[in-house]
Amino acid sequence: MTAIVAVVVLALGIAGLAETSRWFATIYVSLIIVWTLVGMVRDVLRGHFGLDVLAVIAMIATLAVGEYVASLIIVLMLSGGEALEDYAARRAKKELTSLLDRAPQIAHIVDSGGAVGSDAITDVAADDVQVGDVLLVRPSEVVPADAVLVTDSASFDESSLTGESMPVTHIAGEEVLSGALNGSQAVRVRAIRRSADSQYQQIVALVQEAQESRAPVVRLADRFAIPFTAVSLIIAGAAWAISGDASRFAEVLVLATPCPLLIAAPVAFLGGLSRAAKAGIIIKSGAVIEQLAGVRSAAFDKTGTLTQGRPALVAVHTTDEFDDDHVLQLAASAEQYSSHVLAEGIRNAASARGLALSTAASANEVATNGVSALIGSRTVVVGKLAYITSLAPDTHTVDLAPGQAAAYVAVDGRFAGALVLADDPRPESRAVISWLRGHGIERVAMLTGDARSTADAVAREVGITEVRADLLPGEKVRLATQMQPRPVLMVGDGVNDAPVLAAADVGIAMGAKGATAAGDAADAVILKDSLVKVADAVAIGSHTLRVAFTAIWIGIAISIALMLVATTGVIPAVVGALVQELVDLATILYALRALSGPTSGLDEPAHSDRAPTALTARR
Numbered sequence: 001m002t003a004i005v006a007v008v009v010l011a012l013g014i015a016g017l018a019e020t021s022r023w024f025a026t027i028y029v030s031l032i033i034v035w036t037l038v039g040m041v042r043d044v045l046r047g048h049f050g051l052d053v054l055a056v057i058a059m060i061a062t063l064a065v066g067e068y069v070a071s072l073i074i075v076l077m078l079s080g081g082e083a084l085e086d087y088a089a090r091r092a093k094k095e096l097t098s099l100l101d102r103a104p105q106i107a108h109i110v111d112s113g114g115a116v117g118s119d120a121i122t123d124v125a126a127d128d129v130q131v132g133d134v135l136l137v138r139p140s141e142v143v144p145a146d147a148v149l150v151t152d153s154a155s156f157d158e159s160s161l162t163g164e165s166m167p168v169t170h171i172a173g174e175e176v177l178s179g180a181l182n183g184s185q186a187v188r189v190r191a192i193r194r195s196a197d198s199q200y201q202q203i204v205a206l207v208q209e210a211q212e213s214r215a216p217v218v219r220l221a222d223r224f225a226i227p228f229t230a231v232s233l234i235i236a237g238a239a240w241a242i243s244g245d246a247s248r249f250a251e252v253l254v255l256a257t258p259c260p261l262l263i264a265a266p267v268a269f270l271g272g273l274s275r276a277a278k279a280g281i282i283i284k285s286g287a288v289i290e291q292l293a294g295v296r297s298a299a300f301d302k303t304g305t306l307t308q309g310r311p312a313l314v315a316v317h318t319t320d321e322f323d324d325d326h327v328l329q330l331a332a333s334a335e336q337y338s339s340h341v342l343a344e345g346i347r348n349a350a351s352a353r354g355l356a357l358s359t360a361a362s363a364n365e366v367a368t369n370g371v372s373a374l375i376g377s378r379t380v381v382v383g384k385l386a387y388i389t390s391l392a393p394d395t396h397t398v399d400l401a402p403g404q405a406a407a408y409v410a411v412d413g414r415f416a417g418a419l420v421l422a423d424d425p426r427p428e429s430r431a432v433i434s435w436l437r438g439h440g441i442e443r444v445a446m447l448t449g450d451a452r453s454t455a456d457a458v459a460r461e462v463g464i465t466e467v468r469a470d471l472l473p474g475e476k477v478r479l480a481t482q483m484q485p486r487p488v489l490m491v492g493d494g495v496n497d498a499p500v501l502a503a504a505d506v507g508i509a510m511g512a513k514g515a516t517a518a519g520d521a522a523d524a525v526i527l528k529d530s531l532v533k534v535a536d537a538v539a540i541g542s543h544t545l546r547v548a549f550t551a552i553w554i555g556i557a558i559s560i561a562l563m564l565v566a567t568t569g570v571i572p573a574v575v576g577a578l579v580q581e582l583v584d585l586a587t588i589l590y591a592l593r594a595l596s597g598p599t600s601g602l603d604e605p606a607h608s609d610r611a612p613t614a615l616t617a618r619r
Contacts, residue, residue, distance in 0.1 A: 178198035251572065310345065
């Protein structure tokens with residue numbers, strides 16, 4: 001709009017209508033002054049003093065001495081700088097309109113208590129579920145409301161709620177939380193809470209509450225507002241007093257307009273945002289970059305963040321009748337027909353060893369227990385201890401370390417061995433933690449919903465000494481908000497991490513595998529499945545902030561030098577306004593250095609985008 005007005009004013013002037021041009025510009029600039037003053041008063045009442053006051057004084061001064069073209073140039077650059085800053089703040093940011101794409105929208109209500117398949121099933125909105133309703137939850141569906149299990153037993157993936165990476169088996173009468181992902185069999189549950197009162201919706205509420213409670217970040221350039229304004233007014237006032245010419249006051253203030261300060265930081269932050277995006281990190285605003293640069297404490301979730309989030313084979317225990325590779329090959333061949341999370345780890349381990357899988361003549365998965373397959377002439381069964389023991393009485397248990405799980409194997413009714421799997425730490429986790437400690441992070445902690453023994457084991461491997469385990473989402477929020485020193489960085493990936501990501505000063509979501517909730521609540525999202533990107537984000541933030549500060553100081557130094565020259569009267573107001581554009585150009589060119597900022601320099605893990613490799617097996 002200001003650009004259009006400037007063109008109209010120039011056109012009227014060229015057409016010989018100088019008086020009309022002057023009045024047109026004066027009225028427009030006056031309206032801008034009033035509008036800006038109203039906003040300034042509101043800001044001052046909230047205890048906020050910005051650079052706009054200097055621009056207003058400059059506009060009033062230029063109008064007062066008849067330099068209306070100079071006043072238009074000031075308005076043009078002021079509005080342009082603010083628009084650029086607003087764009088930087090909105091870039092890549094989305095409103096939290098929906099917490100989860102996978103949120104349950106439909107519930108299947110069973111009308112009677114007969115067998116599955118013979119009863120009438122009514123689909124209703126999840127919000128319409130009432131306490132006492134019996135619900136059918138089909139394979140791979142999300143439980144729509146907190147409930148107790150009616151089916152004898154069932155397996156659920158609760159990793160997005162509790163942080164536990166292994167599937168959890170429940171028996172009839174046990175509580176199943178909303179948001180849990182059902183396994184491979186259709187099950188029945190009886191609602192004990194309405195959807196709106198369930199665990200899942202409580203997480204949604206925590207996210208919204210945490211976001212609303214966060215204090216706004218002060219605009220970077222405004223920190224220079226009072227001293228720069230004071231210096232500028234002193235120089236301008238001295239020039240007027242010494243010369244006795246009021247126009248000298250305007251000529252100095254034209255060169256003191258805060259355009260370089262208002263533009264330098266947004267341009268640098270835009271450069272930082274672009275640099276981060278190129279590195280696979282979506283940062284949602286320039287204010288987040290500034291917070292990243294100042295982070296002093298960091299907290300990490302465990303499952304899927306410090307660990308890989310997928311169980312990998314760590315050991316093979318066999319009887320004397322079988323060797324390791326043979327048992328693994330048979331088990332992996334049978335697990336081709338299973339959707340269990342451990343099955344993928346077993347198949348990946350066999351593939352990593354170059355073992356060819358055999359096709360089964362027949363296969364059957366026994367929900368929550370295991371899988372049975374006819375491989376050649378041999379009957380192979382892989383599953384939990386109790387199930388294998390019922391088929392092979394000679395089965396014996398194997399010792400497990402914290403965080404490990406075992407899949408037992410029987411061949412032709414005899415115990416063959418056990419495959420031990422664990423969700424190992426990411427290979428880059430220790431290096432990232434060490435890098436953060438060496439770059440200004442004074443405190444590093446693990447906040448996890450997983451068991452204490454498992455959390456401690458992972459923490460030791462990655463170099464974290466402060467561990468808080470067995471946490472619910474609300475407890476994570478409380479600990480993060482109380483953590484000192486600040487600002488606090490939180491890194492997570494699951495639904496259960498969404499509230500604490502929103503509550504932290506800076507929340508980073510591992511978005512490659514993480515839930516939509518985590519990405520929506522976080523300030524930054526990592527698009528590649530690598531923890532190195534957390535260190536890269538901090539490095540980019542630090543570099544960007546250094547560039548922004550340097551650009552601002554360049555603008556201040558040049559502006560003050562030009563103001564001192566203007567006190568002599570050798571720079572007319574219009575010329576000064578145009579010269580000021582050269583100062584803008586200098587600050588912009590320097591601020592663009594943020595586009596090529598360095599990253600952490602840490603090496604990406606070679607297998608960050610591939611399945612985990614099996615470790616050397618041992619009996």
